[in-house]
Amino acid sequence: MNSIINLQNKESFVKIENGELISFIKNDKEYIHQKGNxxxxxxxxxxxxxxxxxxxxxxxxxxxxxxxxxxxxxxxRELDYSLVSSDENSAKFIKKYLKNTAVKxxxxxxxxxxxxxxxxxxxSFEKNFTLENNILTIKFIINSEEGMPFMLGYHPxxxxxxxxxxxxxxxxxxxxxxxxxxxxxxxFPVLGTNKIVLKNIDxxxxxxxxxxxxxxxxxxxxxxxxxxEPITQYTSYTDQKFSEKNMSISKGQNIFTVAIxxx
Numbered sequence: 001m002n003s004i005i006n007l008q009n010k011e012s013f014v015k016i017e018n019g020e021l022i023s024f025i026k027n028d029k030e031y032i033h034q035k036g037n038x039x040x041x042x043x044x045x046x047x048x049x050x051x052x053x054x055x056x057x058x059x060x061x062x063x064x065x066x067x068x069x070x071x072x073x074x075x076x077r078e079l080d081y082s083l084v085s086s087d088e089n090s091a092k093f094i095k096k097y098l099k100n101t102a103v104k105x106x107x108x109x110x111x112x113x114x115x116x117x118x119x120x121x122x123x124s125f126e127k128n129f130t131l132e133n134n135i136l137t138i139k140f141i142i143n144s145e146e147g148m149p150f151m152l153g154y155h156p157x158x159x160x161x162x163x164x165x166x167x168x169x170x171x172x173x174x175x176x177x178x179x180x181x182x183x184x185x186x187x188f189p190v191l192g193t194n195k196i197v198l199k200n201i202d203x204x205x206x207x208x209x210x211x212x213x214x215x216x217x218x219x220x221x222x223x224x225x226x227x228x229e230p231i232t233q234y235t236s237y238t239d240q241k242f243s244e245k246n247m248s249i250s251k252g253q254n255i256f257t258v259a260i261x262x263x
Contacts, residue, residue, distance in 0.1 A: 003083055005091045007131040012262070014131050019081030019093040020044050021129070021156060024136055026262040029203040033157035039225035040157050046127070046140070047073035047153030049119060052235030054242055059113070062243035063149055065099075065120035070242075071107050073153070075117040076125060078103045089132065095125045121148040134262040139255065146252040149244030152213070153231040154258055161201040162224040170196045170216070180218045180226065186236035187217035187229070196228060197263075205263040212256035230258050 007014040015023035021044040024031045033043050050061055053072045061068045076095060084092040097103075102116040109115070126141040140152065160166050160177075168175040170190050180188045190196060196216050198206040208216075213230035220226045232248050248254070 005083070005086050007086075007089055007091060007129060007136075009089060009131060009133065011133045012131060012136070014129065014136055016091055016129060019083075019095075019127055021136075021138070024260065026134055026204065030159050031203070031206060031260075031262065033159050033225040037159075037224060039220065039222040040227070042155075042157065044154070044156040045073075046076050046125070047151070047155055047229075047231070048076040048125065048142075049121075049123075049148075049150040049152075050074045050235075050242060050247075051151045051153045051231055051233060052242075055112075057242040060242065063120060064147070064244065068119045069114055069117050070119065071105050071112050071114055071117055073155075074151075075103050075105075075119060078106060078117065081127065084126075090128070090130045092126065092128045094127075097123050097125075121145060123148065136260045138258045138260075140257070142250065142254045142256075144250045144252065146250055148250040149247035150250060150254075151231070151233045151235070151247050152254075152256060153217075153229055154213075154256075155227055155229050156258075156260075157225050157227045158198060158206065160224050160226055163201055164223040165201050166226065167199045168196055168218070168228075169199065175218065177220065177223065177226070180220055183218070185219075187219040187227075189234045189236070190216040190218065191234060198226070198228065207259075207261040207263055209259045209261070210257065212254070213258075230256075232256075 005016040013025040079095045081093040099122045123144040128139040130137045195209045210230045215231045
């Protein structure tokens, strides 16, 4: 069942479809990449409980509860959100997973050899939106057994002018779209920071700040769209082994936030 939730105030308008952020408008300017436009078929997504291409690890992730079978960016994206509650300024969604439950892999058989995925831990994953003035805050709450290994990434796509002239700033670092293109499928790393600013050409700049992630990666192959992705771990350009030795460890409940602010 298709479910559209609208959040709005005098400043801004947000549209959410089945838990996916598909629109953030301020002063009649759209800031979110639109489905159907070139670049990517989605407008946002989550990467959990791993980030990156597990094919280099034979789709296996080593944990204390045994080996899991996961495809690129985990299995959360294969599950559906349920709406918990919503009002004019907020919406709450949840996904629940029972350990070792087989999940159909949408990449099989064209892009993957693994027909089914599974993870040997129970978890619930909440995605909560709050719109206040010109700031959209997205809070992720992960409930699981204490000690569960995980990585988390948020994968929103932002609309660009299609000129290729947008830039980004993080501290003293200045990044061009050309830099992002060169990184290719590995994505461009911006590590050890909780803030990045997108310098737009045809509308106000965007500031993305986070709590709990501490890193970003940037990806695009086109001039009209850019993914600015908060991540807990960066797994490209390394000999990353997909095991819990290289992952965050759950406290039982872990909370992460992303704030998207129109400047």
